Amino acid sequence: MFNIHILRVKCEGLPQGDFLREASNPVDVIIKSFQSKPTADVGRGSEWHIGNVEVLNEGVIGFAMGRTQAVKSPQFDEITHDFLEEEAMRAPFTIGVFDPKTQTCGIMRKNGVSQSSSEIARKLEKLLNSAPFAKESNYIIVAEPIPDPVNFIQAIISAQAVTRFSFTVSPPNPHDVDRLIQGPAKEFTKEAGGEQTKIEVEGPDLNRELLQDVTKAVAADGQKAAADIKPTEGGPSRRVHLSGNPVVERVTSEPSQSIFESMVAATRRAYARVRGTAV
Secondary structure (H helix, E strand, C coil): CEEEEEEEEEEEECCCCCCCCCCCCHHHHHHHHHHCCCEEECCCCCEEEEEEEEECHHHCEEEEEEEEEEEEEEEEECCCCEEEEEEEEECCEEEEEEECCCCEEEEECCCCCCCCHHHHHHHHHHHHHHCCHHHHCCEEEEEEECECCHHHHHHHHHCCEEEEEEEEECCCCCCCCCCCCHHHHHHHHHHCCCCCEEEEEECCCCCHHHHHHHHHHHHHCCCCEEEEEECCCCCCCEEEECCCCECEEEECCCCCCCHHHHHHHHHHHHHHHHHCCCC
16 A cells, blocks of 8 residues: 555646647646656755656556656675775656646655655656647646645535635636536636636635535635635634645556556546545
């Protein structure tokens, strides 16, 4: 058993892109970027790589990602009978899957390589954008941890009243956004040449069921949400944010499944739970 980080991976349009370039399918751009096995300096002189790329069932991409670093390795010379230190290369890595169906990644949590959701998302984003395909199509690839909305939703449900609710959207890409308002807002953001739109609604007590559904969609899209709630009648308002712990899913390998297949199943299960849909 092991845990995986669940990340949203999507393409967003460049605000100052070349309008003469033909836009490619965002999922195809992401897949090509994985398949190019990119290398990138992710900061502090740390060079990271994507490798071991496989195309699995349903077009899922299996891959490895990690860093290379020179280290001093203690050695013993059998001829001279001397101890010495020689330079050797270390390459700690982790493995992951990209599911084009949900546009999510599941990446194995591994000490020293991928312990933090935000750090591994930042490195993956840097690597994928170092390939030429996103820029050639006027895109930038964005990788973000998906926040767990449970605590935020519980605060909304248990409050005496919810008086304000807001959330952000970015230009279209994920296929299953909430069509009530997220879809049109995304289209507006795109047509206006914007990077992000903020939607806000106020009232004496907003519809909790609707807010719960929108929150799940916002979380699944890796976006932000906030609400003003009154925990008790007559009490002061309190601001709560959708910024909870990133989703981490446990993977249990079945004898009949490869490790990648188990990771795909876990990634889809976690995404469906956040989104509130069936796997």
